[in-house]
Amino acid sequence: MLFTMSIKTFIFLNLLIFISLSPSISTNTSNILYDIFPFIRVYTDGTIQRFIGTDVVPPSIDPTAGVRSKDIIIGPILNLTARLFLPKTADPGNKIPLLVYFHGGGFFTESASSPSYQTHLNSVVGEANVVAVSVNYRLAPEHPLPIGYEDSWLALKWVFNGTEDWIKNYVDFGRVFVGGDSAGANIAHNMAIRVGLDKTGRVSLNGLFLNCPHFWGKKPIGSGEVSNKQVKSVMENIWVRAYPNTMGFDDPLLNPGLDPNLWRLGCRRVLVYVAGNDILRGRGFYYKEALRKSKWKGVVKVVEAQGEEHDFGVRFPNTTNAIKLVKRFASFLNGGQV
Ligand SMILES: *[C@@H]1O[C@H](CO)[C@@H](O)[C@H](O)[C@H]1NC(C)=O
Ligand SMILES: *[C@@H]1O[C@H](CO)[C@@H](O)[C@H](O)[C@H]1NC(C)=O
Numbered sequence: 001m002l003f004t005m006s007i008k009t010f011i012f013l014n015l016l017i018f019i020s021l022s023p024s025i026s027t028n029t030s031n032i033l034y035d036i037f038p039f040i041r042v043y044t045d046g047t048i049q050r051f052i053g054t055d056v057v058p059p060s061i062d063p064t065a066g067v068r069s070k071d072i073i074i075g076p077i078l079n080l081t082a083r084l085f086l087p088k089t090a091d092p093g094n095k096i097p098l099l100v101y102f103h104g105g106g107f108f109t110e111s112a113s114s115p116s117y118q119t120h121l122n123s124v125v126g127e128a129n130v131v132a133v134s135v136n137y138r139l140a141p142e143h144p145l146p147i148g149y150e151d152s153w154l155a156l157k158w159v160f161n162g163t164e165d166w167i168k169n170y171v172d173f174g175r176v177f178v179g180g181d182s183a184g185a186n187i188a189h190n191m192a193i194r195v196g197l198d199k200t201g202r203v204s205l206n207g208l209f210l211n212c213p214h215f216w217g218k219k220p221i222g223s224g225e226v227s228n229k230q231v232k233s234v235m236e237n238i239w240v241r242a243y244p245n246t247m248g249f250d251d252p253l254l255n256p257g258l259d260p261n262l263w264r265l266g267c268r269r270v271l272v273y274v275a276g277n278d279i280l281r282g283r284g285f286y287y288k289e290a291l292r293k294s295k296w297k298g299v300v301k302v303v304e305a306q307g308e309e310h311d312f313g314v315r316f317p318n319t320t321n322a323i324k325l326v327k328r329f330a331s332f333l334n335g336g337q338v
């Protein structure tokens with residue numbers, strides 16, 4: 001039921017459910033520091049409540065997708081971990097592409113162990129026949145940005161160290177991709193920028209996949225960002241609360257169109273997915289235009305799923321459009337048309 005409603009209804013219902021379940025908290029709002037539904041509520045005493053994305057499932061063997069997964073530690077001191085995925089058909093004599101994936105959740109919620117990301121990665125890995133590393137970058141507000149970007153960069157460098165068994169035995173390092181959805185797509189883009197700026201040459205990417213990327217900017221793009229005040233304010237709250245020291249909504253990390261280094265993006269192939277009913281739809285098209293106007297030399301394409309909500313590919317995995325998205329993503333990872 002929940003999965004057929006718009007984000008606005010979803011936010012509203014969460015609010016209602018929450019109020020009806022917690023009368024002691026909702027009758028006293030003076031101790032709430034801030035609220036970002038449907039993600040988190042933070043109290044003046046520092047308590048943090050997450051409304052979504054806290055469920056976890058263990059790594060598994062998924063017989064339907066033909067995919068195995070396992071959890072590994074990248075940085076024990078940082079508590080930086082990842083979940084790795086390997087298709088059943090993997091053969092050391094035939095190296096396959098690697099996807100380094102960053103989950104969404106507004107920089108505040110979700111993990112590589114969330115049921116929805118376990119499902120999504122199993123589907124993509126099974127369909128594409130690639131290895132995947134789904135990164136548990138640390139979350140705001142306990143770990144405000146740029147910590148999430150730093151963790152993600154460390155994870156990407158770790159991948160190229162090539163010491164982990166599955167990565168060492170099965171990965172073709174000439175075909176490494178980064179990708180993500182929503183806030184995770186923002187991170188994936190910023191990793192591709194870092195690769196472009198990196199002088200060591202130790203990290204190289206074949207392509208970038210952005211699913212409903214979480215970009216923003218001071219100047220509105222299209223009428224939705226002006227008229228939809230409620231969602232606009234959620235978008236803006238997410239950024240300032242996740243990254244208290246940001247320079248604002250035109251921070252190049254959030255508004256790549258204003259990034260003087262955009263042309264250095266460290267890969268030649270970019271596929272962007274947008275959802276027709278998503279307030280972020282225009283940002284995906286704007287990203288493509290910005291890349292085209294820059295000195296960047298590569299191919300970028302935007303695919304629009306009409307009538308869909310934000311992040312439909314992860315949230316509603318059984319729909320026709322979500323299945324199409326996985327197929328398109330898989331083909332992209334195998335060198336198919338951008
Ligand atoms: C509401 O919370 C504030 C801050 O925690 C507290 O000072 C106040 O006494 C509470 N009011 C009621 C009616 O519980
Ligand atoms: C480490 O991260 C996991 C989530 O990835 C979290 O559940 C756990 O509490 C963290 N442990 C510490 C010591 O911070």
Ligand SMILES: *[C@@H]1O[C@H](CO)[C@@H](O)[C@H](O)[C@H]1NC(C)=O
Nearest residue numbers: 074154155156157158159161
């Ligand atoms: C990669 O390996 C080098 C040499 O063993 C080590 O110094 C470095 O910390 C490793 N980097 C990561 C990100 O694991």
Ligand SMILES: *[C@@H]1O[C@H](CO)[C@@H](O)[C@H](O)[C@H]1NC(C)=O
Nearest residue numbers: 003119314315316317318319
């Ligand atoms: C998708 O379909 C599978 C298999 O029928 C089912 O187990 C799962 O609950 C469905 N997922 C959602 C989000 O509806």
